[in-house]
Amino acid sequence: xxxxxxxxxxxxxxxxxxxxxFEFTGNASEYFGIWIVNILLSxxxxxxxxxxxxxxxxxxxxxxxxxxxxxxxxxxxxxxILIGRIIAVILFIAYTILTATMPLVGSVATLALMLISPLLxxxxxxxxxxxxxxxxxxxxFDGSFGSxxxxxxxxxxxxxxxLGLAAPLVVQxxxxxxxxxxxYGDREFYVETKAVVYYWIVFVTGVSAIIIFAALFAGLVPAxxxxxxxxxxxxxxxxxxxxxxxxxxxxxxxxxxxxxxxxSTSVEGLGELYSDVSIIGxxxxxxxxxxxxxxxxxxxxxxxxxxxAKFLARATEASISxxxxxxxxxxxxxxxxxxxxxxxxxxxxxxxx
Amino acid sequence: xxxxGQFQFPRAAQSIAARAHIxxxxxxxxxxxxDSLLIEAELSSVEQSIVIAGQAVSLQFEDNSLFTPSDxxxxxxxxxxxxxxxxxxxxxxxxxxxxxxxxxLLVWLFIAKGIPVVAKLTVSILPDSVREQMxxxxxxALEFAFLQESELTSAEIDTIQALWLxxxxxVGSDTYPYTxxxxxxxxxxxxxxxxxxxxxILTDTLGKRLIEQPDALSAVLLHEIGHVEHQHxxxxxxxxxxxALVLSFILGDxxxxxxxxxGSGSTLLDAxxxxxxxxxxxxxxxxxxxxxxxxxxxxxxxxxxxxxxEQDGAKESTLSAVAQYLSSHPTIEERIQAxxxxxxxx
Numbered sequence: 001x002x003x004x005x006x007x008x009x010x011x012x013x014x015x016x017x018x019x020x021x022f023e024f025t026g027n028a029s030e031y032f033g034i035w036i037v038n039i040l041l042s043x044x045x046x047x048x049x050x051x052x053x054x055x056x057x058x059x060x061x062x063x064x065x066x067x068x069x070x071x072x073x074x075x076x077x078x079x080x081i082l083i084g085r086i087i088a089v090i091l092f093i094a095y096t097i098l099t100a101t102m103p104l105v106g107s108v109a110t111l112a113l114m115l116i117s118p119l120l121x122x123x124x125x126x127x128x129x130x131x132x133x134x135x136x137x138x139x140x141f142d143g144s145f146g147s148x149x150x151x152x153x154x155x156x157x158x159x160x161x162x163l164g165l166a167a168p169l170v171v172q173x174x175x176x177x178x179x180x181x182x183x184y185g186d187r188e189f190y191v192e193t194k195a196v197v198y199y200w201i202v203f204v205t206g207v208s209a210i211i212i213f214a215a216l217f218a219g220l221v222p223a224x225x226x227x228x229x230x231x232x233x234x235x236x237x238x239x240x241x242x243x244x245x246x247x248x249x250x251x252x253x254x255x256x257x258x259x260x261x262x263x264s265t266s267v268e269g270l271g272e273l274y275s276d277v278s279i280i281g282x283x284x285x286x287x288x289x290x291x292x293x294x295x296x297x298x299x300x301x302x303x304x305x306x307x308x309a310k311f312l313a314r315a316t317e318a319s320i321s322x323x324x325x326x327x328x329x330x331x332x333x334x335x336x337x338x339x340x341x342x343x344x345x346x347x348x349x350x351x352x353x
Numbered sequence: 354x355x356x357x358g359q360f361q362f363p364r365a366a367q368s369i370a371a372r373a374h375i376x377x378x379x380x381x382x383x384x385x386x387x388d389s390l391l392i393e394a395e396l397s398s399v400e401q402s403i404v405i406a407g408q409a410v411s412l413q414f415e416d417n418s419l420f421t422p423s424d425x426x427x428x429x430x431x432x433x434x435x436x437x438x439x440x441x442x443x444x445x446x447x448x449x450x451x452x453x454x455x456x457x458l459l460v461w462l463f464i465a466k467g468i469p470v471v472a473k474l475t476v477s478i479l480p481d482s483v484r485e486q487m488x489x490x491x492x493x494a495l496e497f498a499f500l501q502e503s504e505l506t507s508a509e510i511d512t513i514q515a516l517w518l519x520x521x522x523x524v525g526s527d528t529y530p531y532t533x534x535x536x537x538x539x540x541x542x543x544x545x546x547x548x549x550x551x552x553x554i555l556t557d558t559l560g561k562r563l564i565e566q567p568d569a570l571s572a573v574l575l576h577e578i579g580h581v582e583h584q585h586x587x588x589x590x591x592x593x594x595x596x597a598l599v600l601s602f603i604l605g606d607x608x609x610x611x612x613x614x615x616g617s618g619s620t621l622l623d624a625x626x627x628x629x630x631x632x633x634x635x636x637x638x639x640x641x642x643x644x645x646x647x648x649x650x651x652x653x654x655x656x657x658x659x660x661x662x663e664q665d666g667a668k669e670s671t672l673s674a675v676a677q678y679l680s681s682h683p684t685i686e687e688r689i690q691a692x693x694x695x696x697x698x699x
Contacts, residue, residue: 030406033443040452041442043459056405056439063408070368073402073411101590103494135368136361136419185366299453329364329417 017271017319024313026064028303034060035302051082061309062132068320075138076131076337084337091342118148123339129182130331135324138331142188143181151177168198175261185327187268193261201256205249212248216241243290251283262316270327271319277312285311358409358422360384360391373412373420378430380412382420392418396431404432404440472591476584488550492534495554500536505557510535513560516567520574524641529581533574535560547577549586568651572638576652579637585630 038053058074065072095113099106122143129139151174159167172195180191220241224234255277262275289304360371360382370385381393392414400413410429411421428437442448503510517533529551536554538544543559553574563570580586639652 026407030444033445033449034406036449036452036456037439037443039456040459041439043456043463052439056403056443059403059408060405063405071408097590101587102490104490135366136417137364137366325365325367327366329366331364 017321019271019274019317019319020068022065022067022313022316022318024065024306024309026060026306026309028306031060031306032302048082051078051085054078054081065309065313067318070135073133074131075133076127080337081341084339084341087338088342115149115153117343118152119145120339120343121152122148123336124343125178125181127337127340134184135327137185137327137329140183140330141181142183143177147177168202169195172198175257179261179265183330184267184270185329187270187327190266190268191261192264192266194264197260198257201253201260204256205253208252209245209249212245216245239294240291243294244287247286247290248283251286252279255279255282270321270324274317274319275315276317277315281311356422356424356427357385358420358424361419361421363414363417371420373422375430392416392420396429401429401432401436404428404436406440406444468592468595469588471595472588475591476587485550488548488552491548492552496536499540500534500538500554502537503535503557503560504537505535505560509560509564512564513555513570516570517574520571520645521578523645524575524578531578531581545573545577547580547586549581549584551581553577553581563655566651566654568642568647569655571645571647572642572652572655575638575641576634576655578641579634580630582637583630583633585634589627589630 034056038049038056042048042050042053055074055076055078058076062072062074095109098109122141122145125141125143129141132139155166155170155173159165159170172193176191176193180189182189220237224237256279258277259275262273266272285308289300289307292300293304354376355372355374357370357372359368361368369391371382371391372385373380373382375396378396379393380396380399382391383389384391394414398415402408402411402413404410407425409422409425409427410432411419412429413419505513513535514533521531521533531551531553534552534554535557537557541556543556543562545553545555545559547553555574559573560570563573635652642648642651
């Protein structure tokens with residue numbers, strides 16, 4: 001197949017940029033083996049192997065995600081991750097002992113952790129993006145520590161001061177900070193999300209949550225009363241209702257935010273991202289994944305994870321200009337995995353949208 | 354030997370179809386379009402990506418260019434043995450089944466046996482100065498948040514303190530500077546608890562309820578001394594730290610297992626540790642009561658007094674079976690039974 005290339009550069013803007021769909025080619029049975037064997041190896045090596053397990057798991061998912069015939073790659077070295085993780089664990093032990101044994105000093109440490117968490121978030125985003133490549137060009141993150149502090153400490157405080165009224169605006173700004181500072185080689189990501197859409201999303205999510213709660217309540221209460229004495233079936237029914245409630249809550253919100261975020265994102269001189277996640281489909285994915293994972297006592301986790309990756313890949317497109325061949329990789333500095341590991345262990349991680 | 358694939362230029366998103374030739378550890382990559390030589394190198398200077406199910410092993414050259422074979426099952430010479438073994442284990446039915454059986458067993462072993470042993474060890478080497486430091490801060494924090502000056506009469510306080518001094522002299526080891534603090538606390542209700550350095554806090558409500566039953570009050574105080582002597586406080590800290598480390602370090606990235614099997618499990622686990630500790634302290638109290646010539650039923654009496662309190666509370670909130678399972682103490686009935694058993698044995 002040949003593409004008609006424009007004769008001169010002035011025509012570039014007129015030729016439509018081809019649109020491609022993401023594809024995920026991994027499968028549940030392959031990943032099940034990787035998952036369970038890596039857990040075993042991690043346990044019998046007292047955690048040392050977990051760094052290798054992380055690289056293998058990420059590479060499995062990155063390497064099986066492709067668009068326009070090229071797949072992504074995860075480039076972190078296990079040794080980097082192990083060193084970062086060991087430092088983070090030592091700090092975590094010190095922190096836990098401090099807060100448990102000396103509550104007063106510990107509360108100072110907790111405050112300090114809150115203040116440095118924006119730093120950890122930036123370090124973690126930098127590491128994860130630098131370790132991701134597509135067509136032999138790495139991604140990177142350009143957000144500054146100061147800006148991170150503003151977005152993860154000051155803005156949330158404002159949200160609290162306004163009794164949550166500013167919360168959707170704050171979340172919009174945080175998402176914009178995270179995704180708008182991504183770089184692909186020498187190209188910038190632009191994010192043009194609108195706060196008003198986030199307010200709409202929060203409204204829709206709130207209304208669906210109320211409706212679902214009312215519906216579950218109306219269905220559950222008579223059903224439980226007819227059962228009589230509370231027993232294991234009661235607990236099971238309540239658990240199922242909780243799973244359905246949270247799945248719908250998360251499903252509606254994340255599907256809408258993801259669609260808005262992706263559809264507002266473009267990459268300098270290359271193209272745009274598109275997301276068409278179906279809200280009902282996403283809610284069903286969360287409900288069925290959680291129920292099956294719980295029923296199988298966690299054994300279906302690999303199946304659920306692969307299923308989600310497939311679902312999201314199918315719902316994602318990007319227009320990619322042939323100009324992508326002109327993108328230059330800017331990767332230079334060595335980067336440490338400490339921030340990423342500390343963010344994970346202290347639970348201040350954020351996910352890329 | 355040769356294989357077709359894709360050659361990606363260094364530091365740029367540009368790629369072309371190419372063919373790699375390998376002759377005795379030397380690799381040359383040619384363009385499929387015009388047969389021009391793109392790069393050549395010794396295989397030893399080239400970095401191979403990891404071997405993993407369904408993915409081609411690509412070669413990263415020193416100048417950062419990349420060759421990826423189209424055939425995902427193609428294997429280069431000199432691939433790292435570790436990578437090949439890992440991939441083979443992940444795809445072998447036998448090792449997968451083995452892992453499936455071994456993982457739950459090992460996780461259980463770690464949590465149920467490993468962590469408590471390590472916790473006891475850590476605690477036994479904990480310097481006294483650290484323990485004292487720990488407590489003065491905890492006591493300050495408690496005083497600030499939950500405790501007020503006792504509202505008992507000075508006669509009542511004197512009676513309790515006199516009883517306490519007698520007990521402490523006979524039972525307490527010199528390791529801990531035991532002191533009894535009597536405080537009013539609506540938050541804790543009828544309760545007593547111990548800090549690791551030997552500070553024991555008794556609430557007004559419990560003190561008042563047991564003041565007419567000195568043996569029962571002694572039983573409660575002995576139970577608290579038992580917690581101190583067995584170093585339960587620091588052990589609890591070490592145990593929850595251990596559980597957190599197992600969760601985050603050993604099973605860190607394997608979110609599935611840590612969230613499901615252990616995430617909720619760690620709460621249950623903490624409660625189980627705590628129940629074991631309560632039993633240990635109960636046993637300590639029962640033994641000391643006998644040594645001091647008091648009746649073991651004194652302990653049962655104290656439990657009955659505590660149970661009265663719990664039943665008051667129970668009217669307001671119906672405890673489900675799950676909540677009882679989660680409760681950090683063995684059931685009152687079980688403890689009374691154990692105390693009466695100890696008494697009849699004598």
